[in-house]
Amino acid sequence: MNISDKLLQVQGVYKTYGEGQSETAALKGITFDVLPGEFLGIMGASGSGKTTLLNCIATMLKPTSGQILLENQNISSFKGSQLAKYRGSKIGYLFQEFELLDNLTARENILLPLLIHGENSKNQELQLQRLVEQFDIGEVLNKFPSQMSGGQKQRVAAARALISNPSIVLADEPTGALDTKNAKSLMEKLSSINKNEGSAILMVTHDANAASFCSRILFIQDGVIFHELRKKVPVENRDSFYERILTVMAQLGGGSSNVL
Numbered sequence: 319m320n321i322s323d324k325l326l327q328v329q330g331v332y333k334t335y336g337e338g339q340s341e342t343a344a345l346k347g348i349t350f351d352v353l354p355g356e357f358l359g360i361m362g363a364s365g366s367g368k369t370t371l372l373n374c375i376a377t378m379l380k381p382t383s384g385q386i387l388l389e390n391q392n393i394s395s396f397k398g399s400q401l402a403k404y405r406g407s408k409i410g411y412l413f414q415e416f417e418l419l420d421n422l423t424a425r426e427n428i429l430l431p432l433l434i435h436g437e438n439s440k441n442q443e444l445q446l447q448r449l450v451e452q453f454d455i456g457e458v459l460n461k462f463p464s465q466m467s468g469g470q471k472q473r474v475a476a477a478r479a480l481i482s483n484p485s486i487v488l489a490d491e492p493t494g495a496l497d498t499k500n501a502k503s504l505m506e507k508l509s510s511i512n513k514n515e516g517s518a519i520l521m522v523t524h525d526a527n528a529a530s531f532c533s534r535i536l537f538i539q540d541g542v543i544f545h546e547l548r549k550k551v552p553v554e555n556r557d558s559f560y561e562r563i564l565t566v567m568a569q570l571g572g573g574s575s576n577v578l
């Protein structure tokens with residue numbers, strides 16, 4: 319096997335749903351790498367295969383062909399405790415609709431992944447305090463989701479995604495249900511954690527503003543990657559990167575809200 323320092327390697331992944339008449343080819347040969355600590359965005363029209371790709375990486379779906387390696391290990395070969403460890407501590411998930419459990423408080427929701435995987439309680443408390451500060455959620459720790467605002471719920475969900483200190487966070491439109499102010503606040507916090515703590519983030523988004531926080535963006539169309547944008551090093555500012563993202567979106571034809 320070719321050992322590399324890449325964190326994630328997606329190699330020639332195809333995914334077809336259904337059979338015969340109802341067959342849909344959602345991914346048609348996707349290949350890319352994610353480096354440790356990278357903040358990678360995925361953009362593309364509705365139905366282009368973004369969620370399918372994240373679900374394959376999360377092992378919730380099995381690719382029809384191709385392979386996905388995390389830290390040089392083929393994730394489809396994981397079974398039993400190795401699979402549980404991968405799902406529980408190597409990856410974190412963040413979804414559009416928060417997906418908090420209604421009958422648990424914020425604190426309990428955040429700690430749930432650690433409880434399932436049997437971390438010791440001293441570690442838990444330290445990790446929790448760190449995330450509470452970073453996401454500014456001290457006030458809501460003992461509240462239930464129905465007692466929190468949308469922005470607070472999503473910051474709690476982000477803390478839950480990071481509590482196990484994963485190698486990579488998979489985020490599917492994390493700002494999709496937030497207003498502009500809360501979206502910006504979430505992105506600033508995610509971006510600072512990404513810079514300071516080195517968890518890589520793979521984020522699907524329709525929002526050029528959210529995407530401008532990424533260091534690189536892959537544009538997907540009809541199940542294939544058709545364009546890539548990289549933030550220029552050493553430092554391209556976010557406004558300039560945002561303008562370049564809008565230009566690619568415009569080339570795809572149509573406005574940002576309905577096409578991407």
Ligand SMILES: Nc1ncnc2c1ncn2[C@@H]1O[C@H](COP(=O)(O)OP(=O)(O)OP(=O)(O)O)[C@@H](O)[C@H]1O
Pocket residue numbers: 335336342343344362363364365366367368369370371
């Ligand atoms: N479980 C499924 N069974 C059959 N077809 C599916 C299934 N899930 C997704 N598809 C199809 O696969 C294609 C890709 O869907 P996917 O959900 O990955 O798109 P997406 O890029 O995430 O779109 P959106 O931006 O609307 O969330 C679409 O044509 C969709 O209809």
Ligand SMILES: [Mg+2]
Pocket residue numbers: 368369370490
């Ligand atoms: Mg989707």
